[in-house]
Amino acid sequence: MPLSDLSPDELAVFHAAQQQAYAALVAQGLQLDLTRGKPSAAQLDLSNELLSLPGAGRFVDAAGVDCRNYGGTQGLTELREIFAPLLAVPVAQLVAGDNASLSIMHDTLVFSLLKGTASGAPWVQAPVKFLCPVPGYDRHFALCEQFGIEMVPIPLGVDGPDLDQVRALVADDPAVKGIWIVPTYANPTGVVYTEAVAQALVEMPTAADDFRIFWDNAYAVHHLTEVETPAIDVLGLAEQAGHPDRVFLFASTSKITFAGAGISFFASSPANVAWYLAHLSKRTIGPDKVNHLRHAMYLESSDGVRELMRRHRSIIAPKFEQVISILTERLGDYATATWTTPEGGYFVSLDVADGTATRVVALAKAAGIVMTAAGAAFPYGRDPRDRNIRIAPTMPKPADVAAAIEGLATCALLAASEQLLAARDEGGAALRASAPVG
Amino acid sequence: MPLSDLSPDELAVFHAAQQQAYAALVAQGLQLDLTRGKPSAAQLDLSNELLSLPGAGRFVDAAGVDCRNYGGTQGLTELREIFAPLLAVPVAQLVAGDNASLSIMHDTLVFSLLKGTASGAPWVQAPVKFLCPVPGYDRHFALCEQFGIEMVPIPLGVDGPDLDQVRALVADDPAVKGIWIVPTYANPTGVVYTEAVAQALVEMPTAADDFRIFWDNAYAVHHLTEVETPAIDVLGLAEQAGHPDRVFLFASTSKITFAGAGISFFASSPANVAWYLAHLSKRTIGPDKVNHLRHAMYLESSDGVRELMRRHRSIIAPKFEQVISILTERLGDYATATWTTPEGGYFVSLDVADGTATRVVALAKAAGIVMTAAGAAFPYGRDPRDRNIRIAPTMPKPADVAAAIEGLATCALLAASEQLLAARDEGGAALRASAPVG
Numbered sequence: 001m002p003l004s005d006l007s008p009d010e011l012a013v014f015h016a017a018q019q020q021a022y023a024a025l026v027a028q029g030l031q032l033d034l035t036r037g038k039p040s041a042a043q044l045d046l047s048n049e050l051l052s053l054p055g056a057g058r059f060v061d062a063a064g065v066d067c068r069n070y071g072g073t074q075g076l077t078e079l080r081e082i083f084a085p086l087l088a089v090p091v092a093q094l095v096a097g098d099n100a101s102l103s104i105m106h107d108t109l110v111f112s113l114l115k116g117t118a119s120g121a122p123w124v125q126a127p128v129k130f131l132c133p134v135p136g137y138d139r140h141f142a143l144c145e146q147f148g149i150e151m152v153p154i155p156l157g158v159d160g161p162d163l164d165q166v167r168a169l170v171a172d173d174p175a176v177k178g179i180w181i182v183p184t185y186a187n188p189t190g191v192v193y194t195e196a197v198a199q200a201l202v203e204m205p206t207a208a209d210d211f212r213i214f215w216d217n218a219y220a221v222h223h224l225t226e227v228e229t230p231a232i233d234v235l236g237l238a239e240q241a242g243h244p245d246r247v248f249l250f251a252s253t254s255k256i257t258f259a260g261a262g263i264s265f266f267a268s269s270p271a272n273v274a275w276y277l278a279h280l281s282k283r284t285i286g287p288d289k290v291n292h293l294r295h296a297m298y299l300e301s302s303d304g305v306r307e308l309m310r311r312h313r314s315i316i317a318p319k320f321e322q323v324i325s326i327l328t329e330r331l332g333d334y335a336t337a338t339w340t341t342p343e344g345g346y347f348v349s350l351d352v353a354d355g356t357a358t359r360v361v362a363l364a365k366a367a368g369i370v371m372t373a374a375g376a377a378f379p380y381g382r383d384p385r386d387r388n389i390r391i392a393p394t395m396p397k398p399a400d401v402a403a404a405i406e407g408l409a410t411c412a413l414l415a416a417s418e419q420l421l422a423a424r425d426e427g428g429a430a431l432r433a434s435a436p437v438g
Numbered sequence: 439m440p441l442s443d444l445s446p447d448e449l450a451v452f453h454a455a456q457q458q459a460y461a462a463l464v465a466q467g468l469q470l471d472l473t474r475g476k477p478s479a480a481q482l483d484l485s486n487e488l489l490s491l492p493g494a495g496r497f498v499d500a501a502g503v504d505c506r507n508y509g510g511t512q513g514l515t516e517l518r519e520i521f522a523p524l525l526a527v528p529v530a531q532l533v534a535g536d537n538a539s540l541s542i543m544h545d546t547l548v549f550s551l552l553k554g555t556a557s558g559a560p561w562v563q564a565p566v567k568f569l570c571p572v573p574g575y576d577r578h579f580a581l582c583e584q585f586g587i588e589m590v591p592i593p594l595g596v597d598g599p600d601l602d603q604v605r606a607l608v609a610d611d612p613a614v615k616g617i618w619i620v621p622t623y624a625n626p627t628g629v630v631y632t633e634a635v636a637q638a639l640v641e642m643p644t645a646a647d648d649f650r651i652f653w654d655n656a657y658a659v660h661h662l663t664e665v666e667t668p669a670i671d672v673l674g675l676a677e678q679a680g681h682p683d684r685v686f687l688f689a690s691t692s693k694i695t696f697a698g699a700g701i702s703f704f705a706s707s708p709a710n711v712a713w714y715l716a717h718l719s720k721r722t723i724g725p726d727k728v729n730h731l732r733h734a735m736y737l738e739s740s741d742g743v744r745e746l747m748r749r750h751r752s753i754i755a756p757k758f759e760q761v762i763s764i765l766t767e768r769l770g771d772y773a774t775a776t777w778t779t780p781e782g783g784y785f786v787s788l789d790v791a792d793g794t795a796t797r798v799v800a801l802a803k804a805a806g807i808v809m810t811a812a813g814a815a816f817p818y819g820r821d822p823r824d825r826n827i828r829i830a831p832t833m834p835k836p837a838d839v840a841a842a843i844e845g846l847a848t849c850a851l852l853a854a855s856e857q858l859l860a861a862r863d864e865g866g867a868a869l870r871a872s873a874p875v876g
Binding site for chain 2: 036038039041044047048050051052053054055056057058059066067068069070071072098099100102103106107110113114115124139142143146147254258259260261279282283284285286287288289290291
């Protein structure tokens with residue numbers, strides 16, 4: 001029965017039961033952390049072969065270059081050949097970097113701010129706004145905040161952001177220079193953008209000539225089911241739409257091989273790649289090519305990556321199933337919360353009762369279950385409905401995931417019943433206050 | 439005999455001999471490259487153990503952290519413990535990064551420009567100037583040029599820049615925000631700064647509160663003789679001088695282990711390290727800790743680094759001796775060129791006859807000997823006397839180094855004699871022109 005349908009007596013009983021359950025939860029003395037989308041040790045173990053690669057006497061790439069020395073700003077060709085088909089980009093337009101695609105996003109922002117894009121003045125000369133589909137990725141938003149870029153939240157639907165809002169904002173306001181997009185298994189909702197949405201984004205008229213789509217395909221190959229949705233050829237679409245330079249594409253192997261010791265990627269139009277490499281070459285004489293060689297030897301081919309991702313799936317899909325199953329069992333009857341059932345990526349997005357997310361996260365923390373801060377998936381940490389909680393189930397052991405979600409469900413129900421009681425009290429008080437006197 | 443003392447006839451004979459020698463040089467069809475300070479394959483081979491490290495099952499650092507996963511922005515403690523004594527900095531104030539200290543220099547500039555240092559407004563809000571001891575490192579100057587920072591050249595003496603000029607400029611002009619310093623075996627002159635010079639730099643009054651010394655100790659342990667001059671405790675000196683935040687210190691293992699796959703370092707005051715890490719943490723979730731572990735296992739200790747550097751010395755010192763020996767033999771008698779005899783580092787700085795460096799480099803190129811562009815060691819590539827050529831002898835094989843320097847000497851003598859002939863012709867013409875008529 002929906003929580004809101006409970007009679008006052010039923011609600012009081014329910015609330016008391018949740019208080020009791022919460023006391024029992026606290027008594028368990030849990031110490032669980034579901035804050036970040038980190039791979040588990042079992043996932044990292046899949047790539048332990050990297051620890052001994054490239055191996056004695058192996059340091060020359062396919063082109064005969066000594067990977068130990070300086071140079072090669074664009075990264076090893078054989079590694080780019082492995083990832084280009086997975087990301088649906090041409091090899092020549094793909095750059096392989098060091099261990100963090102976040103760094104490439106940071107640097108493209110910095111270059112755009114201080115030097116201007118390939119087609120415009122330095123952004124730092126005037127106010128800059130970015131559109132931010134929400135809920136979204138907190139580290140994207142942190143980059144905007146870092147550089148004083150005003151963030152405009154846009155509701156994210158089942159296959160992309162509200163296109164009417166996006167179109168209107170980019171058409172009217174030349175200060176709108178960018179939009180953050182996680183096209184595949186978006187963080188945290190798991191939304192997969194359709195080609196039609198991608199098409200709309202690359203072809204819409206924009207007031208700013210140097211408008212850029214920050215297309216962060218962080219989970220391009222991170223499927224949780226047997227359906228392995230391919231990446232959209234967004235660079236091709238942009239070119240066909242007459243806006244070849246609109247898309248900055250990012251990806252990495254952080255959740256493919258080693259989260260801290262993988263490879264990052266940047267792809268874009270030929271003009272943008274030249275622009276990026278020209279600025280990058282002031283910053284570095286080249287990426288860690290030995291790590292490129294190590295990865296190319298280990299992964300071998302695009303199919304090698306696909307096969308590795310299936311092994312990841314076999315480890316993490318059960319954890320996601322556990323999360324969904326516990327949420328369904330514990331919250332399904334009460335119509336107080338909703339959650340996503342992602343087909344890939346690293347997160348489940350839970351919407352608890354409006355106005356209770358902060359309370360739920362605080363309750364969980366007090367019970368030893370650390371969740372990402374409520375509101376983290378929104379610009380400036382402000383969730384206007386205070387309802388969204390990001391669940392990152394990959395890192396803990398299965399038993400710990402179960403314990404954490406059980407606990408979280410208890411917190412969600414306690415907070416919801418608290419709120420309902422308070423609302424009815426207020427409602428009652430209001431009724432009494434508005435009743436005719438004497 | 440000095441070239442300038444030759445009689446007209448002797449000079450004509452000498453010039454003809456150089457033309458002949460140059461024709462013979464061109465006929466050799468050399469293909470040699472002395473442009474960049476890159477380690478040779480034999481030097482890289484010294485660290486080939488890294489190719490199989492950390493090895494199967496080894497991924498946990500001394501603190502028990504899984505190096506494969508995200509995190510640890512400051513870098514592995516055991517690696518920082520190895521390098522802190524070599525750089526004369528406290529372990530707690532040392533940050534280990536990815537493969538390029540140039541990137542850390544770039545990023546500290548970017549953070550200062552866009553966010554301001556720990557003690558001032560964003561530099562981008564007003565014109566910025568940097569003092570550049572010359573000759574200096576072209577990539578430092580390229581960073582300034584990239585970000586529109588005006589460079590003020592300062593003559594570099596035997597143990598540091600002209601301190602009177604430096605003191606006057608920093609005291610008068612609040613736009614002067616920084617100075618580039620390579621304190622040990624400076625690129626390209628090999629100058630070693632004395633502690634007295636370091637002291638003067640950290641204690642001088644500056645008009646800008648947020649003045650920073652970009653102290654690039656790239657060659658801290660790169661000795662070419664048995665004298666292993668220790669690094670200056672410049673952070674300690676700065677603190678004692680009451681300017682603890684004045685120094686940004688940079689270093690790397692690029693010329694210790696693998697040039698393209700090593701570790702970079704940043705050190706500064708506690709406040710500056712906190713400032714750097716705060717901004718860095720927007721850009722990355724952490725450095726490649728597996729590479730840190732790999733390096734810590736391979737190098738083992740500060741003494742391990744010292745021992746490795748002695749092995750580098752045994753490979754490269756003979757190449758430097760060869761350069762000096764050939765220059766002395768070929769140019770020593772003519773008083774037309776001077777050169778440095780570095781006790782460490784990666785370069786010999788050659789000053790040919792004033793006004794001929796561009797011609798010498800062009801002649802060498804036409805003979806298949808590629809040198810760094812004339813003027814490269816000066817801001818904006820402008821050597822006011824057009825005389826400086828940077829020689830980088832580490833990369834080629836000994837026989838190629840010898841051939842290249844022999845060829846370069848021929849080009850220097852040809853250009854010098856050409857110039858002298860032209861000057862005397864002009865002088866004669868001028869004499870004739872000023873002679874009383876009829």
